[in-house]
Amino acid sequence: IRLNYRCTNVVVISRDLTFLTAFAKRSLQDRLLVWSTKLLLVTRRALREVQELLEAHWTFSMLNTALLNLWEDEGGARYDVYLHMPYGPGGKKSRRVATWTARRGVVLSARQRLFPEKFLNFHGAEVKITALPFLPFWNVAKEKGNGGAEVERYTGSDYVLLETLAWKMNFTISILPSSSWSEATRFVEERLAFMTSIYHILPGRQERYDFTFTYEFAQFSFGLAKPFLRPRWQSLYYPLTDEVWAAILAAVVVVPLVLFVLGRAAQDLTGMLLGQSPPQGLPRRSSTRVLVGAWLLFSMVVVYVYKGNLTASLMLPKYPPRPETLAELVTVVRKEVEEQKGRK
Template structure:
């Protein structure tokens, strides 16, 4: 359990306060048990409830928010906030806290439960707050006060469907932990039926296969058919706002968007049904659908032309190997010349020719008499035999077997290649 910036101590409470504490604890240990809960308690309620006693022994992970902080975007860091915000539980008094009317950008709970800890309950006002209007699942608990027996007071569970024909609060029943045992019992999707509401969809009909115009002028495409299916399932009508010369939408420095996303941001349209790349900034500023179209990117390069025939004699060895062979020939010539100074006394040019002959499968002109010279020459003949076999084999393979260049599998390989 994590608590942030709230002082907790027991205070004298009205006669109905034990009912609030009991219902709050039943909710945390009942349908909200096992879910990530973010709890916010109004300051006036904190002076009446002993939250220390209330939160002791809870098994659900609970984060307690400070209610007087209005710096909603910067008060908490990402390390202080829960990674998953399943349920937001707000305990209010006679007023309505800032969290309902000015929700920060990082707050996107799956469901919101509002518990009214006051004898009067303005259900319609709470349901009109932006947070409850935009959260898929909401529920409101209002006190049923009985002056004769306040300890037996009960709570009414209410919901509302803002897009239905009758957007008034709907009574789901009387709170009891045996009746509302799961999230599905307590919360109902308030957008399960749009009540025939008319929505406006902005689009560019130049986005095959998602949105395009057929030869008869009618719109068609994957997104158009998905919209028609959604309208049938969710009971809403729709009209098109066709634009021909608009951009998809780029976020400007002042936080606003241009293009089609700007139309939605200014509430001139309800949605855009074109194909959009899902980015972090767009998901942060707009409600995006799940990804249903996967598009890949590839590169096509022309095969390089074959090497000229005159280069085939150099192909079997790389430039480093050719340079190494040249250096070894020079060193071997010098060594062969110096070891023969007491025997054959070969000139430098003849020593070089004898060393070179072995590379060309030719016999040496004279057999050395000194054993050191014979050993050096034998090692050189063995080395040149390996070089000749390697060169000849690679050359035959190059001339007889067609070569296929290895494909480029990454951008790094493309950058390291000599292709333009």
């Protein structure tokens, strides 16, 4: 109901104080009501019980709640509308804002609304705030005050924002110390503190708490050192892949061995591979000519490809690959950690 109908008007009718108390506690626990929800309680109790009911429960005292109380006097039936104002010029109190009788109809009290804004002006009241040091949003520094006694001074972006709100809305900040975030949230849940100023919106917390206004978004990022360039002397090797170098090595070993068996000098093949002049005397056998022609073609392709890649690698150095996904990041970090452990 709360999520789908945030501006719903809720009417609760009961003369049973036990039921009204249970409704106040359960609606607060399940976060049924928000400030935009207008709650009207209809009951028939004594004035003292009405005032105690409004003051005793957060749902009735702090939220947008009005109570319609029925009672009878000599003039007949009479309905009074009561509100609890937690902050006012004379402190917190419950007051009557409207009356209905059959003879006079609805009579509103002077300068009162049925559902007024309760938090536009705190009238100098003390508001308890709980928070923990969390830079740069909240920080606590101890300084020496008058007489040499240590006093705590609060700084940080959230505290400055809170000071601005206190000046604008006329309230005094009272810090309630807490030892952990669990304790800070417990203070808010138990209404010992009005709010905690630093609280990040996480999926699990959205099921338990209402948030006022998000004014800053925090993003997680991972940083790694820029990959180092490979040594310059290794540039002679990196233009070609390991597979290509293995194929060239195999060809250099196998082909000269075959020509040696066929009675041909192996140094001629090495000269052709290095770009020297081809041998003067051509072989007489067709099979040997085909092999030498293939070797010439192989040498030309390998030499020109190697020269082009070598020039490109020297002009535009290539950095080692960096992780681009979360899985690659985990793999790289795990590898670095294992290498550091191995060196230790």
